[in-house]
Amino acid sequence: SDSGLNSKEISDYLNSQSIRTPTDKSYSSKLVWVSLKKYRKRLDRLKSFDVVDVSEKLILQQIKILTKPKS
Numbered sequence: 001s002d003s004g005l006n007s008k009e010i011s012d013y014l015n016s017q018s019i020r021t022p023t024d025k026s027y028s029s030k031l032v033w034v035s036l037k038k039y040r041k042r043l044d045r046l047k048s049f050d051v052v053d054v055s056e057k058l059i060l061q062q063i064k065i066l067t068k069p070k071s
Contacts, residue, residue: 007033 001010007029014027021027 001036006007 001007006012010032011027011029014032019027031032
């Protein structure tokens with residue numbers, strides 16, 4: 001679609017190359033359109049995350065080392 005093909009042209013190309021859907025069916029223009037729509041929504045969701053704040057904590061805790069008594 002980035003090169004200017006519409007859904008019908010994409011489905012015709014995929015079917016002419018014998019590329020099948022994950023459920024082993026042929027592509028329709030509606031399936032291509034919905035797949036592109038879902039893909040674009042996924043990209044938008046991934047772009048919408050912004051890092052607002054980063055913080056770190058250092059916690060020190062005293063430990064006891066137990067040794068065995070000599071026999």
